[in-house]
Amino acid sequence: MINSDMHGSEIKWKRHSSRKAKDAAARLLGYLALGFMLAILISIFAYIIKGGAGAINWNILSTYGNTSEGGLLNGIIGTWELVGMGLLFSLIPGVFGAIYLTQAVSNRHISGAMRLFTDILTSVPSIVIGLFGYLVLVIRFNLGYSLVAGGLALGVMMLPYIMRITEMSFRNIQSEQIMNAYALGADHVNVATRILLPQASAGILSGILLSVSIAAGETAQLLYTASFNSAGLPSGLTHSPVGYLTYFVWNGINQPSAYAHNLAFISAMILIISVTVLIFISKYEDVVGRFLRRVFAPLGAVINRVFIESPPEQGVKGKSKGEKEWKK
Amino acid sequence: MDTKNKFFNFFTFLMSLVPALVLITILAFVLFYAWPSIVFNGTTFFTSYIWNVGISSRPPVLVRGFLVPPNASFGALLFIESTLISSALAILIAFPVSFLVSLGVEMYLPARAKRPLVSLIELFAGIPSVVYGLWGIVVLEPLLLNTIEPWMRSNMYFIPGFSGEVLTGSGIIASGLILSLMIAPIITSVMVNSFDSAPKEIKQGLVSLGATKWELGKYLATNYSRSSTYGGALLGLGRALGETMAVLMVGGGIVNVLPSSIYSGINTMAAAIVAYLDSAIGQGTGINLSALAELSLFLMVISLAVNLLGRRIAGRGALRGVENDKL
Numbered sequence: 064m065i066n067s068d069m070h071g072s073e074i075k076w077k078r079h080s081s082r083k084a085k086d087a088a089a090r091l092l093g094y095l096a097l098g099f100m101l102a103i104l105i106s107i108f109a110y111i112i113k114g115g116a117g118a119i120n121w122n123i124l125s126t127y128g129n130t131s132e133g134g135l136l137n138g139i140i141g142t143w144e145l146v147g148m149g150l151l152f153s154l155i156p157g158v159f160g161a162i163y164l165t166q167a168v169s170n171r172h173i174s175g176a177m178r179l180f181t182d183i184l185t186s187v188p189s190i191v192i193g194l195f196g197y198l199v200l201v202i203r204f205n206l207g208y209s210l211v212a213g214g215l216a217l218g219v220m221m222l223p224y225i226m227r228i229t230e231m232s233f234r235n236i237q238s239e240q241i242m243n244a245y246a247l248g249a250d251h252v253n254v255a256t257r258i259l260l261p262q263a264s265a266g267i268l269s270g271i272l273l274s275v276s277i278a279a280g281e282t283a284q285l286l287y288t289a290s291f292n293s294a295g296l297p298s299g300l301t302h303s304p305v306g307y308l309t310y311f312v313w314n315g316i317n318q319p320s321a322y323a324h325n326l327a328f329i330s331a332m333i334l335i336i337s338v339t340v341l342i343f344i345s346k347y348e349d350v351v352g353r354f355l356r357r358v359f360a361p362l363g364a365v366i367n368r369v370f371i372e373s374p375p376e377q378g379v380k381g382k383s384k385g386e387k388e389w390k391k
Numbered sequence: 392m393d394t395k396n397k398f399f400n401f402f403t404f405l406m407s408l409v410p411a412l413v414l415i416t417i418l419a420f421v422l423f424y425a426w427p428s429i430v431f432n433g434t435t436f437f438t439s440y441i442w443n444v445g446i447s448s449r450p451p452v453l454v455r456g457f458l459v460p461p462n463a464s465f466g467a468l469l470f471i472e473s474t475l476i477s478s479a480l481a482i483l484i485a486f487p488v489s490f491l492v493s494l495g496v497e498m499y500l501p502a503r504a505k506r507p508l509v510s511l512i513e514l515f516a517g518i519p520s521v522v523y524g525l526w527g528i529v530v531l532e533p534l535l536l537n538t539i540e541p542w543m544r545s546n547m548y549f550i551p552g553f554s555g556e557v558l559t560g561s562g563i564i565a566s567g568l569i570l571s572l573m574i575a576p577i578i579t580s581v582m583v584n585s586f587d588s589a590p591k592e593i594k595q596g597l598v599s600l601g602a603t604k605w606e607l608g609k610y611l612a613t614n615y616s617r618s619s620t621y622g623g624a625l626l627g628l629g630r631a632l633g634e635t636m637a638v639l640m641v642g643g644g645i646v647n648v649l650p651s652s653i654y655s656g657i658n659t660m661a662a663a664i665v666a667y668l669d670s671a672i673g674q675g676t677g678i679n680l681s682a683l684a685e686l687s688l689f690l691m692v693i694s695l696a697v698n699l700l701g702r703r704i705a706g707r708g709a710l711r712g713v714e715n716d717k718l
Contacts, residue, residue, distance in 0.1 A: 280519025
């Protein structure tokens, strides 16, 4: 079917059949590779969910504990506390840094260097961040095993994702609109708060969700920064260890008892389901974005009225400069 | 500009410097903590595979200006070799599979199936690495131990390294397979994006000259998208080098012996740091911690270098290719 619409069917080269066979073989191998990957994906999900769903009960979900006794509540809450802490540290630098890269850098080399640093920060191995967190945050800065140390270690990893995805969604905004805003006398603050942030909200949300999904599944950064707490929730921001789900998985499967294995499977199931949901929302950000845009539409109307009917007085001096920066 | 804008610009400028500052801080501190070990170990760090924390019950001795426990010696050759072997195996598996997957998705399957399928493949990159480790221990290791490795041993013994003894399911093959699952989505996305971004003229021109889809795919991968092909592979390699928990769980954690066959256990740099940090924390002289910092530094430098190279190659390639016409 594929070949008949590509070759004139009356041309019969000598090598025609072998080329056709190669194409058929490539097609078969392509399908096989895809099928193989999907089969492994299904196998992973099936084993984890089978193991987790078979062992789950309310008692495990509602009590504090470790892999030898009790439940996972400290892990479930601790994971989200740590991720929230990481987001707290990474969201503001990520979004505002992206605003700077989008609107203020006039030198391409400087912005290129900043982007490069952001990119290579994603490739620092997680255990290196963990060791750094232990040596510097836990010991040198005397934070102890704590939410703040663990959150900073996660934040280091979340920051580049948030910054890059935010910047990308700023770049997707029509540049004419931004130039028009500058031409009408808007300043950087106006453009950032009334055009960039509202219009890129879906993209920023997608970046946040992606980075949260990555952070929730991390272990190596947390082992020596958040340590582990089987007694319950951390009592304060510093000097109080935190439990998290990935520890239950790692420690549970290395214990001999069936109970520990069950906890590992349940934790893995919770992790894998939350991560999948987060990733799919962030991947299908355009669908989510349609919803968000409906929410932000009234705001857009306000912006239009402000810019079209009465341009703000304060930014007039910045007009020519702003225009220059937005011309490529 | 008024003060509000000046302040806003300054604030956003500071925020945009944060990634660079964080990276430099991490490098500087890791180097600072690794320094005693760098001086103490010298080149033995890269030539010896004996990792001995020394006898901590005896009083420390002074070597090259640093107090260390007697008998301490830190050779990272095993860890370096383990990391390289498992990552190389991962690339060897993941690269052809990713190429075939992107060929299938891009060339043979209907266009509307592409986005969901690529999202599913990318899901591999999002699965937490401890979950891979768990799956590896529960599913992959028994399968390797009971079926695949005995079969390889009896049928492929003539290949060097394939004739060793099958002891446990963990080790090189398990690590390589799991790493290949983790990096396949990276390579696949880069390839699919690059096939997508190839100019219509090239694709339509080739098809109208009678090329089959396989020939089109091969042409794109070796010409127009060549740099993305290499760049994607390097980005995948960068991820594989630094991967920690999964290879810690299925690697076997061997000590002071080099892997003898493909069925041997391994102990990668990242896994070794996790495994030995716990005992290093209590150490009085600190040289043990410093040696782990040196291991981290080395791991960080090579994985940054590989990633940087991958990004350069993959990024530059987007503009190139049309003039490489060889057909």
